[in-house]
Amino acid sequence: AQTVTQSQPEMSVQEAETVTLSCTYDTSENNYYLFWYKQPPSRQMILVIRQEAYKQQNATENRFSVNFQKAAKSFSLKISDSQLGDTAMYFCAFMSAGGTSYGKLTFGQGTILTVHP
Amino acid sequence: DAGVIQSPRHEVTEMGQEVTLRCKPISGHDYLFWYRQTMMRGLELLIYFNNNVPIDDSGMPEDRFSAKMPNASFSTLKIQPSEPRDSAVYFCASSLGARGSPLHFGNGTRLTVT
Numbered sequence: 001a002q003t004v005t006q007s008q009p010e011m012s013v014q015e016a017e018t019v020t021l022s023c024t025y026d027t028s029e030n031n032y033y034l035f036w037y038k039q040p041p042s043r044q045m046i047l048v049i050r051q052e053a054y055k056q057q058n059a060t061e062n063r064f065s066v067n068f069q070k071a072a073k074s075f076s077l078k079i080s081d082s083q084l085g086d087t088a089m090y091f092c093a094f095m096s097a098g099g100t101s102y103g104k105l106t107f108g109q110g111t112i113l114t115v116h117p
Numbered sequence: 118d119a120g121v122i123q124s125p126r127h128e129v130t131e132m133g134q135e136v137t138l139r140c141k142p143i144s145g146h147d148y149l150f151w152y153r154q155t156m157m158r159g160l161e162l163l164i165y166f167n168n169n170v171p172i173d174d175s176g177m178p179e180d181r182f183s184a185k186m187p188n189a190s191f192s193t194l195k196i197q198p199s200e201p202r203d204s205a206v207y208f209c210a211s212s213l214g215a216r217g218s219p220l221h222f223g224n225g226t227r228l229t230v231t
Contacts, residue, residue: 033216033217035219037222042224043206043224043225043227044222044224044225045208045210045220045222045225047219047220047221050217050219052217091160095217097216097217103148103165103167103172103212103214103218104150104162104165104173105150105162105220106162107159107160108159109159110159110160
């Protein structure tokens with residue numbers, strides 16, 4: 001079974017600064033997908049970014065980018081120019097590309113990010 | 118696109134009562150998931166369906182929990198009888214089953230069992 005580990009329970013950053021959230025995962029599969037979701041106080045789960053394991057290029061969505069290191073099984077999220085609205089719990093998640101686990105997400109424990117003015 | 122719709126948003130009930138949570142997935146999505154979120158255990162997958170058929174229910178904690186998907190636009194998660202330890206936020210999510218499609222989540226139901 002796959003596991004996802006987020007080793008930082010809480011992080012904080014000043015507005016306009018850059019912050020990086022860490023995520024590692026364990027799998028024996030070669031092909032899979034990785035995601036970051038954001039959960040603000042409203043508790044809605046919002047997709048931030050998606051990465052395909054067979055693509056070496058790191059995914060980017062506006063101020064959000066990832067550093068995907070397949071060999072190290074690491075998938076960190078970088079938030080540039082942090083905004084107050086980025087304050088939320090951030091979850092890293094793994095999805096198999098096939099087999100009996102296809103389609104479902106396995107989540108890490110989450111990192112609470114607070115952006116200070 | 119209305120997104121995934123869950124009801125109720127909040128539910129408070131007494132121990133021993135039956136609780137039914139409801140979910141309407143995004144139209145056209147063929148996967149539906151029920152997750153539970155607690156402080157202690159984080160986000161856990163309870164059960165998921167593909168084309169209305171349960172694929173994996175290994176996360177359902179006990180026989181008190183049951184889920185159905187009678188058609189492509191509706192699913193229920195039922196707890197009978199409810200217990201205080203069932204208190205959690207329950208999320209429904211749906212996805213289009215193409216490879217790597219992200220899950221789209223509803224706003225969740227916060228269940229409190231007293």
